[in-house]
Amino acid sequence: MLTLLTYPSAFGLFSASPFCVKSAFMLRQSGQAWRRSDMLDPRKMPHQKLPVLRTPERLVPDSDMIRTWLEQQGADFDKGLTDIQKAQSRTLVRTAEEHLYFHIVLDRWGNDEVWPILRETFFTGIPALIRKPVSSSIRKAVLKGINSQGIGRFSLPERLDRVERDLEAISAHLWQSPFLMGDQPTSADMSVGPMLAAMRATPVDTPLTQRIKQDTLLNSYVDRVEEALPLT
Numbered sequence: 001m002l003t004l005l006t007y008p009s010a011f012g013l014f015s016a017s018p019f020c021v022k023s024a025f026m027l028r029q030s031g032q033a034w035r036r037s038d039m040l041d042p043r044k045m046p047h048q049k050l051p052v053l054r055t056p057e058r059l060v061p062d063s064d065m066i067r068t069w070l071e072q073q074g075a076d077f078d079k080g081l082t083d084i085q086k087a088q089s090r091t092l093v094r095t096a097e098e099h100l101y102f103h104i105v106l107d108r109w110g111n112d113e114v115w116p117i118l119r120e121t122f123f124t125g126i127p128a129l130i131r132k133p134v135s136s137s138i139r140k141a142v143l144k145g146i147n148s149q150g151i152g153r154f155s156l157p158e159r160l161d162r163v164e165r166d167l168e169a170i171s172a173h174l175w176q177s178p179f180l181m182g183d184q185p186t187s188a189d190m191s192v193g194p195m196l197a198a199m200r201a202t203p204v205d206t207p208l209t210q211r212i213k214q215d216t217l218l219n220s221y222v223d224r225v226e227e228a229l230p231l232t
Ligand SMILES: N[C@@H](CCC(=O)N[C@@H](CS)C(=O)NCC(=O)O)C(=O)O
Pocket: 016, 017, 018, 019, 042, 048, 049, 050, 051, 061, 062, 063, 064
Protein backbone atom coordinates (compact mmCIF):
# COMPACT_ATOMS: atom_id res chain seq x y z
CA MET A 1 0.00 0.00 0.00
CA LEU A 2 1.15 3.56 -0.71
CA THR A 3 1.88 5.80 2.26
CA LEU A 4 1.67 9.57 2.16
CA LEU A 5 4.13 11.06 4.62
CA THR A 6 2.40 14.28 5.56
CA TYR A 7 2.23 17.00 8.16
CA PRO A 8 -0.70 16.36 10.53
CA SER A 9 -4.08 17.97 10.18
CA ALA A 10 -4.29 21.49 11.57
CA PHE A 11 -6.60 24.50 11.41
CA GLY A 12 -9.47 22.24 10.26
CA LEU A 13 -7.50 21.05 7.21
CA PHE A 14 -6.29 17.56 6.26
CA SER A 15 -2.81 19.05 6.71
CA ALA A 16 -1.39 22.49 7.43
CA SER A 17 0.62 22.02 4.22
CA PRO A 18 -1.31 22.71 1.00
CA PHE A 19 1.18 20.49 -0.84
CA CYS A 20 0.26 17.57 1.43
CA VAL A 21 -3.45 18.21 0.79
CA LYS A 22 -2.80 18.36 -2.96
CA SER A 23 -1.00 15.00 -2.83
CA ALA A 24 -3.83 13.47 -0.80
CA PHE A 25 -6.35 14.71 -3.39
CA MET A 26 -4.28 13.17 -6.17
CA LEU A 27 -3.94 9.86 -4.35
CA ARG A 28 -7.68 9.84 -3.80
CA GLN A 29 -8.38 10.55 -7.46
CA SER A 30 -5.85 7.96 -8.64
CA GLY A 31 -7.94 5.16 -7.14
CA GLN A 32 -4.83 3.60 -5.56
CA ALA A 33 -4.96 2.24 -2.01
CA TRP A 34 -3.13 4.60 0.31
CA ARG A 35 -2.87 5.70 3.89
CA ARG A 36 -1.44 8.69 5.68
CA SER A 37 1.48 8.70 8.07
CA ASP A 38 1.91 11.94 9.99
CA MET A 39 5.25 13.47 10.85
CA LEU A 40 6.42 16.88 12.04
CA ASP A 41 10.13 16.74 11.27
CA PRO A 42 11.04 16.31 7.57
CA ARG A 43 14.81 16.48 8.00
CA LYS A 44 15.36 12.81 7.08
CA MET A 45 13.29 13.15 3.89
CA PRO A 46 14.98 13.37 0.45
CA HIS A 47 14.32 17.13 0.08
CA GLN A 48 13.93 17.81 3.83
CA LYS A 49 10.33 18.73 2.99
CA LEU A 50 6.92 17.09 2.96
CA PRO A 51 4.92 15.62 1.31
CA VAL A 52 6.72 12.41 0.38
CA LEU A 53 5.09 9.31 -1.07
CA ARG A 54 6.39 5.95 0.11
CA THR A 55 5.93 3.45 -2.75
CA PRO A 56 7.01 -0.21 -2.70
CA GLU A 57 10.24 0.80 -4.50
CA ARG A 58 11.27 4.21 -3.17
CA LEU A 59 10.44 7.51 -1.52
CA VAL A 60 9.02 10.06 -3.97
CA PRO A 61 9.48 13.63 -2.70
CA ASP A 62 7.61 16.74 -3.93
CA SER A 63 3.92 16.94 -4.79
CA ASP A 64 4.68 17.48 -8.48
CA MET A 65 6.88 14.38 -8.58
CA ILE A 66 4.18 12.47 -6.70
CA ARG A 67 1.78 13.57 -9.41
CA THR A 68 4.15 12.37 -12.15
CA TRP A 69 4.61 9.04 -10.35
CA LEU A 70 0.84 8.53 -10.11
CA GLU A 71 0.44 9.47 -13.78
CA GLN A 72 3.08 6.90 -14.69
CA GLN A 73 0.87 4.34 -12.93
CA GLY A 74 -2.06 5.37 -15.14
CA ALA A 75 -3.75 8.25 -13.29
CA ASP A 76 -5.14 11.07 -15.45
CA PHE A 77 -5.96 14.17 -13.42
CA ASP A 78 -6.84 16.26 -16.48
CA LYS A 79 -9.14 13.86 -18.30
CA GLY A 80 -10.82 15.43 -21.34
CA LEU A 81 -8.90 18.73 -21.20
CA THR A 82 -7.56 20.28 -24.41
CA ASP A 83 -3.87 21.12 -24.78
CA ILE A 84 -4.66 24.80 -24.17
CA GLN A 85 -6.59 23.97 -21.00
CA LYS A 86 -3.69 21.83 -19.81
CA ALA A 87 -1.33 24.75 -20.44
CA GLN A 88 -3.62 27.14 -18.55
CA SER A 89 -3.84 24.60 -15.75
CA ARG A 90 -0.05 24.46 -15.47
CA THR A 91 0.20 28.25 -15.12
CA LEU A 92 -2.50 28.31 -12.45
CA VAL A 93 -0.67 25.58 -10.52
CA ARG A 94 2.57 27.54 -10.67
CA THR A 95 0.78 30.76 -9.66
CA ALA A 96 -0.57 29.04 -6.57
CA GLU A 97 2.52 27.06 -5.61
CA GLU A 98 5.30 29.45 -6.53
CA HIS A 99 3.66 32.73 -5.57
CA LEU A 100 0.53 32.54 -3.41
CA TYR A 101 2.17 29.93 -1.19
CA PHE A 102 4.86 32.36 -0.01
CA HIS A 103 2.24 34.92 1.00
CA ILE A 104 0.62 32.25 3.18
CA VAL A 105 3.97 31.38 4.75
CA LEU A 106 4.57 35.04 5.60
CA ASP A 107 1.00 35.46 6.87
CA ARG A 108 1.55 32.51 9.22
CA TRP A 109 5.16 32.88 10.31
CA GLY A 110 5.52 36.67 10.21
CA ASN A 111 2.47 37.51 12.30
CA ASP A 112 3.15 37.81 16.06
CA GLU A 113 -0.46 36.92 16.88
CA VAL A 114 -0.36 33.72 14.81
CA TRP A 115 3.08 32.70 16.01
CA PRO A 116 2.18 31.30 19.49
CA ILE A 117 -0.54 29.16 17.87
CA LEU A 118 1.89 27.95 15.20
CA ARG A 119 4.52 27.15 17.83
CA GLU A 120 2.10 24.98 19.81
CA THR A 121 0.79 23.29 16.63
CA PHE A 122 3.97 22.58 14.66
CA PHE A 123 6.51 22.05 17.44
CA THR A 124 4.76 19.74 19.87
CA GLY A 125 7.48 17.13 19.21
CA ILE A 126 10.05 19.41 20.88
CA PRO A 127 10.21 19.19 24.69
CA ALA A 128 8.34 22.14 26.27
CA LEU A 129 11.47 23.38 28.04
CA ILE A 130 13.39 24.09 24.82
CA ARG A 131 10.42 24.61 22.49
CA LYS A 132 10.56 28.41 22.53
CA PRO A 133 14.25 28.88 21.65
CA VAL A 134 14.31 26.04 19.09
CA SER A 135 11.10 27.15 17.37
CA SER A 136 12.22 30.81 17.41
CA SER A 137 15.38 29.98 15.51
CA ILE A 138 13.34 27.99 12.96
CA ARG A 139 10.99 30.95 12.64
CA LYS A 140 13.95 33.25 11.96
CA ALA A 141 15.22 30.87 9.26
CA VAL A 142 11.78 30.70 7.58
CA LEU A 143 11.47 34.50 7.53
CA LYS A 144 15.02 34.80 6.19
CA GLY A 145 14.02 32.41 3.39
CA ILE A 146 10.95 34.53 2.56
CA ASN A 147 13.17 37.57 2.43
CA SER A 148 15.59 35.84 0.05
CA GLN A 149 12.67 34.65 -2.06
CA GLY A 150 11.62 38.30 -2.29
CA ILE A 151 8.03 38.40 -1.00
CA GLY A 152 9.31 39.51 2.42
CA ARG A 153 10.66 42.72 0.91
CA PHE A 154 7.26 44.10 -0.15
CA SER A 155 5.10 46.30 2.08
CA LEU A 156 1.74 44.88 3.15
CA PRO A 157 -0.21 46.96 0.57
CA GLU A 158 2.19 45.80 -2.16
CA ARG A 159 1.79 42.19 -1.09
CA LEU A 160 -1.99 42.44 -1.06
CA ASP A 161 -1.93 43.95 -4.54
CA ARG A 162 0.15 41.05 -5.85
CA VAL A 163 -2.20 38.51 -4.27
CA GLU A 164 -5.21 40.39 -5.63
CA ARG A 165 -4.04 40.05 -9.21
CA ASP A 166 -3.60 36.28 -8.83
CA LEU A 167 -7.00 35.93 -7.20
CA GLU A 168 -8.53 37.87 -10.09
CA ALA A 169 -6.94 35.45 -12.56
CA ILE A 170 -8.28 32.48 -10.60
CA SER A 171 -11.73 34.06 -10.28
CA ALA A 172 -11.92 34.71 -14.02
CA HIS A 173 -12.00 30.92 -14.51
CA LEU A 174 -14.61 30.44 -11.81
CA TRP A 175 -17.08 32.90 -13.27
CA GLN A 176 -17.49 30.39 -16.07
CA SER A 177 -17.58 27.01 -14.34
CA PRO A 178 -17.70 25.46 -10.84
CA PHE A 179 -14.11 24.21 -11.13
CA LEU A 180 -11.14 25.89 -12.79
CA MET A 181 -11.24 23.83 -15.95
CA GLY A 182 -14.91 22.92 -16.14
CA ASP A 183 -17.56 20.90 -14.36
CA GLN A 184 -15.20 18.42 -12.70
CA PRO A 185 -12.17 18.95 -10.44
CA THR A 186 -8.83 18.54 -12.23
CA SER A 187 -5.18 18.95 -11.27
CA ALA A 188 -5.48 22.76 -11.14
CA ASP A 189 -8.17 22.50 -8.46
CA MET A 190 -6.04 20.03 -6.50
CA SER A 191 -3.33 22.73 -6.22
CA VAL A 192 -5.28 25.98 -6.15
CA GLY A 193 -8.08 24.68 -3.88
CA PRO A 194 -5.75 23.68 -1.00
CA MET A 195 -3.76 26.90 -1.40
CA LEU A 196 -6.85 29.09 -1.00
CA ALA A 197 -8.08 26.84 1.82
CA ALA A 198 -4.75 27.36 3.62
CA MET A 199 -4.99 31.11 3.04
CA ARG A 200 -8.45 31.11 4.60
CA ALA A 201 -7.49 28.86 7.52
CA THR A 202 -4.71 30.87 9.17
CA PRO A 203 -5.92 30.76 12.78
CA VAL A 204 -6.07 34.55 13.27
CA ASP A 205 -8.01 36.96 11.07
CA THR A 206 -5.63 38.70 8.66
CA PRO A 207 -6.21 40.64 5.45
CA LEU A 208 -5.58 37.39 3.55
CA THR A 209 -8.02 35.22 5.51
CA GLN A 210 -10.60 37.99 5.21
CA ARG A 211 -9.97 38.33 1.49
CA ILE A 212 -11.06 34.71 0.89
CA LYS A 213 -13.79 34.55 3.53
CA GLN A 214 -15.51 37.68 2.21
CA ASP A 215 -15.38 36.62 -1.43
CA THR A 216 -18.48 34.55 -2.15
CA LEU A 217 -17.02 33.10 -5.34
CA LEU A 218 -13.68 31.99 -3.84
CA ASN A 219 -15.07 30.97 -0.48
CA SER A 220 -17.67 28.70 -2.06
CA TYR A 221 -15.06 27.38 -4.49
CA VAL A 222 -12.81 26.24 -1.62
CA ASP A 223 -15.78 24.47 -0.02
CA ARG A 224 -16.75 22.92 -3.34
CA VAL A 225 -13.28 21.44 -3.92
CA GLU A 226 -13.25 19.96 -0.40
CA GLU A 227 -16.74 18.50 -0.88
CA ALA A 228 -15.89 17.06 -4.32
CA LEU A 229 -12.71 15.38 -3.03
CA PRO A 230 -13.49 14.21 0.52
CA LEU A 231 -10.44 12.89 2.36
CA THR A 232 -11.99 11.08 5.31
N1 LIG B 1 7.67 21.86 -4.07
C1 LIG B 1 7.30 21.11 -2.89
C2 LIG B 1 7.02 22.07 -1.75
C3 LIG B 1 6.80 21.35 -0.42
C4 LIG B 1 6.96 22.29 0.75
O1 LIG B 1 7.32 23.47 0.59
N2 LIG B 1 6.75 21.77 1.96
C5 LIG B 1 6.92 22.57 3.14
C6 LIG B 1 5.62 22.58 3.95
S1 LIG B 1 4.30 23.38 3.10
C7 LIG B 1 8.00 21.96 4.00
O2 LIG B 1 8.04 20.76 4.21
N3 LIG B 1 8.88 22.79 4.52
C8 LIG B 1 9.89 22.36 5.46
C9 LIG B 1 11.16 23.10 5.26
O3 LIG B 1 11.29 23.85 4.27
O4 LIG B 1 12.04 22.93 6.12
C10 LIG B 1 6.07 20.26 -3.20
O5 LIG B 1 5.37 20.54 -4.20
O6 LIG B 1 5.85 19.26 -2.50
